[in-house]
Amino acid sequence: MSNAYDVIVIGSGPGGYIAAIRASQLGMKVAVVEREHLAGICSNWGCIPTKALLRTADVLHTATHAKDYGLTLEGSIKPDVKAIVARSRGIAARMNNGVGFLFKKNKVDIIWGEAKLTKPGEIVVGKSTKPVVQPQGPVPKNTLGEGTYTAKHIIVATGARPRALPGIEPDGKLIWTYFEAMKPEELPKSLLVMGSGAIGIEFASFYRTMGVDVTVVEIMSQVMPVEDAEISAFAKKQFEKQGIKIHLEAKVAKVEKGANSITATIEKKDGTSEKITADRMISAVGVQANIENIGLEAAGVKTERGFIVIDGYGKTNVPGIYAIGDVAGGPLLAHKAEHEAVVCVEKIAGLPNVHATDKGKIPGCTYCNPQVASVGLTEAKAKEQGRDIRVGRFSFAANGKAVALGEDQGMVKTIFDKKTGELLGAHMVGAEVTELIQGFVVAMNLETTEEDLMHTIFPHPTISESMKESVLDAYGRVLNA
Ligand SMILES: Cc1cc2nc3c(=O)[nH]c(=O)nc-3n(C[C@H](O)[C@H](O)[C@H](O)COP(=O)(O)OP(=O)(O)OC[C@H]3O[C@@H](n4cnc5c(N)ncnc54)[C@H](O)[C@@H]3O)c2cc1C
Numbered sequence: 001m002s003n004a005y006d007v008i009v010i011g012s013g014p015g016g017y018i019a020a021i022r023a024s025q026l027g028m029k030v031a032v033v034e035r036e037h038l039a040g041i042c043s044n045w046g047c048i049p050t051k052a053l054l055r056t057a058d059v060l061h062t063a064t065h066a067k068d069y070g071l072t073l074e075g076s077i078k079p080d081v082k083a084i085v086a087r088s089r090g091i092a093a094r095m096n097n098g099v100g101f102l103f104k105k106n107k108v109d110i111i112w113g114e115a116k117l118t119k120p121g122e123i124v125v126g127k128s129t130k131p132v133v134q135p136q137g138p139v140p141k142n143t144l145g146e147g148t149y150t151a152k153h154i155i156v157a158t159g160a161r162p163r164a165l166p167g168i169e170p171d172g173k174l175i176w177t178y179f180e181a182m183k184p185e186e187l188p189k190s191l192l193v194m195g196s197g198a199i200g201i202e203f204a205s206f207y208r209t210m211g212v213d214v215t216v217v218e219i220m221s222q223v224m225p226v227e228d229a230e231i232s233a234f235a236k237k238q239f240e241k242q243g244i245k246i247h248l249e250a251k252v253a254k255v256e257k258g259a260n261s262i263t264a265t266i267e268k269k270d271g272t273s274e275k276i277t278a279d280r281m282i283s284a285v286g287v288q289a290n291i292e293n294i295g296l297e298a299a300g301v302k303t304e305r306g307f308i309v310i311d312g313y314g315k316t317n318v319p320g321i322y323a324i325g326d327v328a329g330g331p332l333l334a335h336k337a338e339h340e341a342v343v344c345v346e347k348i349a350g351l352p353n354v355h356a357t358d359k360g361k362i363p364g365c366t367y368c369n370p371q372v373a374s375v376g377l378t379e380a381k382a383k384e385q386g387r388d389i390r391v392g393r394f395s396f397a398a399n400g401k402a403v404a405l406g407e408d409q410g411m412v413k414t415i416f417d418k419k420t421g422e423l424l425g426a427h428m429v430g431a432e433v434t435e436l437i438q439g440f441v442v443a444m445n446l447e448t449t450e451e452d453l454m455h456t457i458f459p460h461p462t463i464s465e466s467m468k469e470s471v472l473d474a475y476g477r478v479l480n481a
Helices: 014-025 040-044 047-064 081-105 176-181 198-209 227-239 333-348 380-386 400-405 431-445 448-456 465-474
Strands: 005-010 030-034 108-112 114-118 120-127 148-155 161-162 188-192 213-217 246-247 252-259 261-270 274-276 281-285 287-289 319-325 364-365 372-376 390-396 411-417 421-430
Touching: 005 114, 014 030, 014 040, 014 081, 014 213, 030 148, 040 047, 040 081, 040 176, 047 176, 047 198, 081 108, 081 465, 114 148, 148 333, 176 198, 188 198, 188 261, 188 274, 188 400, 198 227, 198 364, 213 252, 227 246, 227 261, 227 380, 227 411, 227 421, 246 372, 261 281, 274 465, 364 431, 372 411, 372 431, 380 390, 380 411, 380 421, 390 465, 411 465, 421 431, 421 465, 431 465, 448 465
Parallel strands: 005 030, 005 148, 030 108, 148 319, 188 213, 188 281, 213 246
Antiparallel strands: 114 120, 120 148, 161 287, 252 261, 261 274, 364 372, 372 421, 390 411, 411 421
16 A cells, blocks of 8 residues: 555544545545544544533433423432443444544545654654554554655644643542543542633533532633623523532632542632632643644644644645644634634645635534523624624523423523624523524524524524524514513
């Protein structure tokens, strides 16, 4: 087998594997180098296994509220943490195997090992520094190993890893990253979550539903700091109702470790401090890109603030070297990585009408209870940009389907440009909003105005009707409130 390719992708996460498949579809000879597991963080330690855990939390939540639905449950429902984790890990393995199958189907070669750029057009693959988890079943025929490989185009998709704060480094025992939080051997009685971004809040939500005493510490003035302030405040109230304790404008300044617990010193903006003791702590203060030891310096690839610098098509400053996904900057989301992959490869192939990735239209979803989803500008950002806006709101309490489901705690907020009617942003909190947001994403992509949305028929009864009502509200025409 020749070691020369049209495209080599380093990393098989959602960015890497999608790039490889699209390149193969376009007739290119493609290989992917992977040092650990097919499908990357997303399927193995991120998006998918967390959603499996959160599904268990949803089922438990519904079961413990069975009475509200007229049901009597005999006996008690208790989480079996080993079985819960086994289900989540099984689902991760299934996704990992799925990518192995897709590579075979699309004739993408897999090179197992750790890749390093030596110069534009060439990489060396050495022994992996991580334990390699190959897909189950027979090793695919298209599998290669260590050596030197060449390609006209090299796409770096090496992803990211947990960020650690100096002095509060995770140790895997008392202070967890998402890796340990994903597969607890037993449930802690109490848990401190440092950071309330999507990862921190999803774990806070999961563990609280499992009955753990959860405290969240966030340095910013709202939970999920990137979300619209009103939506964030709404979600915070719900989290607190569930018993999650939340400290805003507070930072974990110091952590002392005991035999089987930690004591964190929390410093607050008002100058006061507090000590919180918990069995375990999750450090969820963001991620950092995997830019080290991959030969970026040798190849002359520019990085800035820890990420590879790219244009809207994934091109770096070095011809023939591209970057996509988490390693190329935020938002650090799987669907952003996938989209960048397709744009990058189609541009390499010279397809006409390839559009640069528009970061303003990337939705964000957090799968806590209640869920949070958004796209576009928050109200604060729109005002910061000097936009003259109209804002619409609609509460799930006035939506028949939400009430019927027992899910009346939620709301939709829409933001329009007053002059043009352009939809600038949509923000939602409540049941199933992570599924609903796509309606607004499509609308924004089509540069929809309020008029188009008002002419659109939404099925009844669905929670999606709240989306239309929110639009109507922005124009003083709300019907059901
Ligand atoms: C707990 C958690 C929950 C998340 N939930 C969501 C969610 O719900 N929705 C969402 O959109 N995003 C979510 N994310 C983020 C998402 O996982 C990432 O944005 C996504 O995985 C990025 O894809 P990627 O292809 O850039 O990199 P990754 O998925 O990180 O894949 C990079 C791959 O490159 C390999 N690699 C690295 N260096 C080398 C090398 N030198 N040689 C060979 N291989 C190498 C790694 O082993 C890895 O497999 C979550 C993340 C976490 C941690």
